[in-house]
Amino acid sequence: GAVRRAATVGGNIVGSTLRCLLPAALVLDARATVLESHSVYDTDLTELLAKRHVLLALRWRAPLVSGYRKLEGEAGGPPPLVVATAVHADGDSPxxxxxxxxxxxxxFSECTPYDPDPEQVLHALAGTDLGALPAVARDAVHAQITDVLARVAED
Structure with missing residues (x-):
């Protein structure tokens, strides 16, 4: 049971309280195929987590660029900070x-219009739940946003 809940993508997202992969699934705009007592259907991650259906499959949008960082944590302590970012596009433009x-x-998950300037993006996110994170978390978010936006500029 413990391995099934934590050692698979579906188990990590639905069955585990750690959910290290949930931020990545959220930024990739993932959709879930789930099994209900009499049917199989597609849903978003909010419903998947709320109703705890059996997860059959995940699909997501391929981003232009994405990033994921999991900070070091203390053994026996709270789960380590995880930050995921992705830039999505319609056609060729972000x-x-x-x-x-x-x-x-x-x-916590937020979406903001693309801007190549990390400071503009951070300013847009400052009024959200991400802006209220502790300083260490805000620094990690800043680093991930800066990295992902630099890689978009390289492409």
């Missing part, structure tokens, strides 16, 4: 930047 953070057992 459209939006998605950011998701797992801080402890809480997961």
């Amino acid at each position: 459209r939006d930047l998605r950011v998701a953070v797992r801080d402890g057992y809480e997961v």
